[in-house]
Amino acid sequence: MIALRALEPDDLDFLYDLENDRDIWGVSDTLAPVSxxxxxxxxxxASADFYLVRQLRQVVYTEINGLPVGVVDLFDYDPLHQRAGVGITILATERRRGYAQQALELLKKYAREVLRLHQIYATVEHTNGASMRLFRAADFRRVGIRRDWLRTPGGWADAVEWQCLL
Incomplete structure (x- = not known):
């Protein structure tokens, strides 16, 4: 089982490793290492008010040992339309254990019950099969494709748009 928590100063080394993992730069719009x-x-x-800064990052951690295994993000919060984008990253060593799906379900509940959002959405590169399966399993609906939307090392890639009404 996993849980979500706020970022803590002690998360510095964990975030440093996560943000500087070149394998995920393509899905996180990162082009350079983070100091x-x-x-x-x-x-x-990081503890700034979600409604003011319009974004929120929470640490995904295992309840057994309390160690962080990833992060979930809400970003581009739109107060008028009560929606936000979703991002999720799990450490490479911790993938394929169901953590992402559990974290996404917890995030959906938090977005609905605490933040009172109406919907959340995600943009996924069309070749990212793991993320496509994750959002489908989490009751997101595939609502469109943006052609040549993402620049990748191999050229331009299509992006699949996913939406979940809460």
């Missing part, structure tokens, strides 16, 4: 200094500054402001 510990930049992450330390980020952690100092």
């Amino acid at each position: 510990q200094h930049a992450l330390r500054e980020y952690l100092e402001h």
